[in-house]
Amino acid sequence: MAREPDKLHAVRTENERFTVTLIPAAAQAVTRLMGITGLSKTDTMNRAVQIxxxxxxxxxxxxxxLLRDEDGNVERVHIV
Known part of the structure; x- marks a missing residue:
């Protein structure tokens, strides 16, 4: 049986608008992602948050x- 959503974990069924202030490194990362993927800023941010x-x-x-390169070398990714 699914638990009842609380205020912090409410299930949203409609789009919700957020206003955020990004630090320079995050803003640059969004710009790089847009260039790599060809996605809009909104789509880039949506995917980034989901990932x-x-x-x-x-x-x-x-x-x-873990990331594996083309030679088969594996590197553990630390996300802090």
Whole structure:
């Protein structure tokens, strides 16, 4: 049985607008992502937040984030 959503974990069914102030490094990262992906600022931010939520959940469940290069070398990613 699904739990009842509380105020911090309410289920949203409509779009919600946020106003945020990004530090320079984050603003530059958004610009780089837009250039790499060709996505709009809104789509870039939406995807970034969803990916961060996914990774945070997986790490909270004890999983690791690993990157493998074309030579098969694996590197553990630390997200703080």
């Amino acid at each position: 961060y939520a996914f990774l945070a959940k997986e790490m909270a469940d004890g999983k690791e984030v």
